[in-house]
Amino acid sequence: MGCRESGEDYYKIVNIHIYKNLDELKDLLNKYIYHKDHIIIIVGYMKIIYRGRASSEADYARRLLMIKPDGTLLIHEARGRDPVNWQPPGSICSFGIENQELKLRCQRQQYNEEVIVYFKDLFHIGVAILDVSNFFEVKGVERDIVDQIISTGLPIDRNAKLVGKEISTPHGKIDLVYINNERNIMYIIEVKNEKAGVAAVDQLRRYVEYMKQHSRGRNIIGVLIANGISDEAIKLILTYDFIFLNIRNLRIIKRERKLDTYLKDSSVNSLSS
Amino acid sequence: MGCRESGEDYYKIVNIHIYKNLDELKDLLNKYIYHKDHIIIIVGYMKIIYRGRASSEADYARRLLMIKPDGTLLIHEARGRDPVNWQPPGSICSFGIENQELKLRCQRQQYNEEVIVYFKDLFHIGVAILDVSNFFEVKGVERDIVDQIISTGLPIDRNAKLVGKEISTPHGKIDLVYINNERNIMYIIEVKNEKAGVAAVDQLRRYVEYMKQHSRGRNIIGVLIANGISDEAIKLILTYDFIFLNIRNLRIIKRERKLDTYLKDSSVNSLSS
DNA sequence: GCCTAGGTCCCGTAC
DNA sequence: GTACGGGGCCTAGGC
Structure with a gap:
């Protein structure tokens, strides 16, 4: 050679x-x-x-x-x-x-x-x-999913209004907070781009508990949006009466699935992974 | 060239x-x-x-x-x-x-x-x-710290006995559990080799809450052992009445600091990072 | 195989 | 600077 x-x-x-x-x-x-x-x-x-x-x-x-x-x-x-x-x-x-x-x-x-x-x-x-290439595109990250939810609205309650994102608490930052004033409901949204484990549910839980203490009178509902979920995490979701939404379903929205079909599906916990 | x-x-x-x-x-x-x-x-x-x-x-x-x-x-x-x-x-x-x-x-x-x-x-x-070298030594990992605690005993209560490690709960695994039967106290120990943040305190908290529900009557005390701690995490430690031990102090034990000196220091939360 | 947790994590971002 | 959380994390260990 x-x-x-x-x-x-x-x-x-x-x-x-x-x-x-x-x-x-x-x-x-x-x-x-x-x-x-x-x-x-x-x-x-x-x-x-x-x-x-x-x-x-x-x-x-x-x-x-x-x-x-x-x-x-x-x-x-x-x-x-x-x-x-x-x-x-x-x-x-x-x-x-x-x-x-x-x-x-x-x-x-x-x-x-x-x-x-x-x-x-x-x-x-x-x-x-070597170079340092500046324009490196990455798609599918959590931030994009959050943005998508913001732009398309909260699938489980179209009347809920976004009142904050990246809300700081002593336990960390809440991804999204929605409120439906008529029904006096506050939705605490935690988004994971990956498959959710027990840690994700517990993270959501401590946000919900914190908000329960700091917004008395409101019904607080925890919503976990993730790319699949583990068995143990499902059990915790049910224990805490939270709602789980699979990210795949959100993606289907984007692909022009009818919105009213969604409301029906999302009225119950969606546990399909 | x-x-x-x-x-x-x-x-x-x-x-x-x-x-x-x-x-x-x-x-x-x-x-x-x-x-x-x-x-x-x-x-x-x-x-x-x-x-x-x-x-x-x-x-x-x-x-x-x-x-x-x-x-x-x-x-x-x-x-x-x-x-x-x-x-x-x-x-x-x-x-x-x-x-x-x-x-x-x-x-x-x-x-x-x-x-x-x-x-x-x-x-x-x-x-x-290239090679694949087999005998690669690494020291200072979390497991070593856990082993050290096991071998030297729980610094805050020398009469407490180790009753389990890697205890599975729906929320994850508890690193160590000690019990002092005379005083009816159970210690839930969480060890972090790194600086502890709010997530570590919350992780400990959910173990403690779980054990409170599953061992009625006992006094449950959460103990976080970590390599330093953040300000927010300190606040949570105090809120929950947990105990924080800095890993540095444990290391000093190993270097033949008198054990009774320890008992004194550890009777209160040690928050020095 | 899945799940869980640690790591000399690295990395970006907000404070 | 510190702190916090995400990541195509990777990797090891259990079950």
Whole structure:
């Protein structure tokens, strides 16, 4: 397999053998750290020590290490989505030499954490120039669901009016609050984009209890809107007389299902997941 | 900068220019996928489309892409610890060609998710052979703290006896339960290795409420043991008459602080964070 | 397989 | 800055 000279493009290979001593290599690498958009990639035989909120030691093994210009450190092995060791953005990295080995220290101010890497062997060093793409679209997040409810109205009571969103309580923020003045009902809405577990029901419950204490006289109804629900969570929903709405049903609204069909369906707890 | 032939070691550079047509390159890359411990690394100008639980589109930009032999896909930009797009272990990846561009599709059975990448330009392709290190030590996790409490006893009441751990309730699992029979007190212990917020206090509260209903007559006391606590959480602790213990204090025990000093300190809520 | 909870979670956002 | 909650969270452990 051949070899490629790269000058005009966005990946430079650092020829390890050129460097007579580690000092030169160390200095070069330190120059690349924090260079705008320059990512250092090292494949080598390395040992890792991490000390901080937790601590870990990993003996020498073949791993891939990356340093990003924002101070991110990533060390990957052959498996898993997550790095075996890392340092989040903002950490301060620098190369040194110890016992004739290249050494990397990455420190994080917050948490007083550090990762130290010792390199016994280097298989490849490269410097890539990468982008930060700004216009990254993501759809389907909780916020969008909340917005959809706001724009289409509360499915279980079309006469209820939105009176607040992201309402702060000592227990956290209530996603949405609706009120039907004629029937003297307040709806406390909790939205989860994922499948709801017991924690979600309890979160809703403490909002409802809080509002019961702070708006006496009103009927408070808790409404959980989520993408499915676990068995235990269903039981709690029934225990507390809350209402569960599956997000799928809301999506069908958007696809022009008749609204009155909805009112009928939603008059009872909808537990289909 | 020079170039390095690599045969004996653990990084092979794939010379892109050697391949007259993309077909050959595509076939080569497909051969490397799922090779034992072979990680494919591609630095290039790529477009990404993701569809699944959420969805996203990222226009062409310079990014670094990795495929691990366990089916992990990672795509990184110049910033951030997390990849901009990814696929967890177990996904099925294969290279193809579309509109004279190299194309990668990674599919995940579960969730029916897929990531599709189109490469307009390739700056570097490498194949690394990495390890999976088995003996990775981690200390300081919540379980260790729980074990420590079990071995040293409940600091606030040395006469209380451990009657259970990981006790299942409809609201989740209680970390530890202690009982002092003489004083007819049951302690519900919630342990957090991190700084406690309102969610942790509420979690404790629902355990306490549940146990109040299911062990009538006993005095139930909620005890939160955590690594610091937020202001709002303190207020809730006081509201509910719970006890907060800072994990630091427990650690001091281990360092041979006198136990009776402890009993004094712990007889009141310890709110120092 | 589902469910539950922890994590060096990371990350954005509001205060 | 801190605090709080979401996330395509991921990952390990139970059942």
